[in-house]
Amino acid sequence: MSAVRTEDLTKRYGDVVAVDSLDMEVDDGEVYGFLGPNGAGKTTTIDVLLGYTYPTSGEARVLGEPAGDHRVHERVGVMPEGFGLYPRLTGREHIEFVAESKSVDVNTDAVLERVGLGDAAEGDDPADRRTGGYSKGMKKRLLLATALVGEPDLLVLDEPTSGLDPNGARRIREIVREENDRGATVFFSSHILGQVEAVCDRVGIMQEGELVAVDTVEGLREGVVSVSTLSVLTDGDGGTEAAMGAVGSLEGVSDVSRKGDSVVVSCLRGDTKLNALDAVRQHADVRDFTTQERSLDELFAAYTGEDGDAETKGEA
Numbered sequence: 001m002s003a004v005r006t007e008d009l010t011k012r013y014g015d016v017v018a019v020d021s022l023d024m025e026v027d028d029g030e031v032y033g034f035l036g037p038n039g040a041g042k043t044t045t046i047d048v049l050l051g052y053t054y055p056t057s058g059e060a061r062v063l064g065e066p067a068g069d070h071r072v073h074e075r076v077g078v079m080p081e082g083f084g085l086y087p088r089l090t091g092r093e094h095i096e097f098v099a100e101s102k103s104v105d106v107n108t109d110a111v112l113e114r115v116g117l118g119d120a121a122e123g124d125d126p127a128d129r130r131t132g133g134y135s136k137g138m139k140k141r142l143l144l145a146t147a148l149v150g151e152p153d154l155l156v157l158d159e160p161t162s163g164l165d166p167n168g169a170r171r172i173r174e175i176v177r178e179e180n181d182r183g184a185t186v187f188f189s190s191h192i193l194g195q196v197e198a199v200c201d202r203v204g205i206m207q208e209g210e211l212v213a214v215d216t217v218e219g220l221r222e223g224v225v226s227v228s229t230l231s232v233l234t235d236g237d238g239g240t241e242a243a244m245g246a247v248g249s250l251e252g253v254s255d256v257s258r259k260g261d262s263v264v265v266s267c268l269r270g271d272t273k274l275n276a277l278d279a280v281r282q283h284a285d286v287r288d289f290t291t292q293e294r295s296l297d298e299l300f301a302a303y304t305g306e307d308g309d310a311e312t313k314g315e316a
């Protein structure tokens, strides 16, 4: 069964098409990274899935029920992007409130401790402070804690790591992994590929309301023309030109150029680099070499059309 499924889902705000005929499927038990630049339609999609807003047309189902159905409320843990906290309530009171609304028992101390809010240092336990005085990072941690209440089958986390320091972001990723090990499906939005890469089974990339790619991070890398660049520094003698000719005829090489005494090779596949290096060595003396993988940022830009040079292969 799919944990999340949309079919031809469209949401318009006046003339703005926030979500455009979206077909998306998140498998039961997977960690799905939902990516896209600002304004791509991620939050709108999540709002439809949670029943916060109605679709203009199309269908969305969550845990087998229509989006927003009260029967799944208790089985879904939500971490919203905006801060939906009550400034006069303490962290502890928030957890108890959510537990009550879901009719579940919760070990409040344990859940707060898990997100790093439960350490009672010198009697000043952040869990007992009103959230109006929380820092941005503390608010994020508390929102995650509220999402964890009741061991939900599906966690929907909207930009959970934005605004967090590296330790906070790492803790969130650890919790995502722990929750997934427990059996939960995690739907995790972000506009930074690097934040979801380490934990996601698959990544879906949104752009202007449409999914432009769905794959593993590895698959996304392979789908982009020129996945890595090999630069081989030769001694500059006559063999360099011959080396360029040999490399150019190799399978998996998309471009060869010369930069000073270096032969620069664009490779379509990981194993092409070694073959290219061997080919250069057969014709020229090699002094050094470097390789460069396409960075996640470049990859993301390639899929969202913000990289003028990049091309992607085939359909998403």
Ligand SMILES: Nc1ncnc2c1ncn2[C@@H]1O[C@H](COP(=O)(O)OP(=O)(O)OP(=O)(O)O)[C@@H](O)[C@H]1O
Residues within 6 Å of the ligand: 013, 016, 017, 018, 036, 037, 038, 039, 040, 041, 042, 043, 044, 045, 191
């Ligand atoms: N309530 C609304 N009224 C009018 N337009 C809206 C509303 N909510 C979203 N939009 C528009 O829909 C589009 C998608 O916005 P959305 O917030 O879903 O994107 P996002 O991918 O979550 O972006 P971000 O990463 O910036 O949060 C944008 O053009 C936005 O201006």
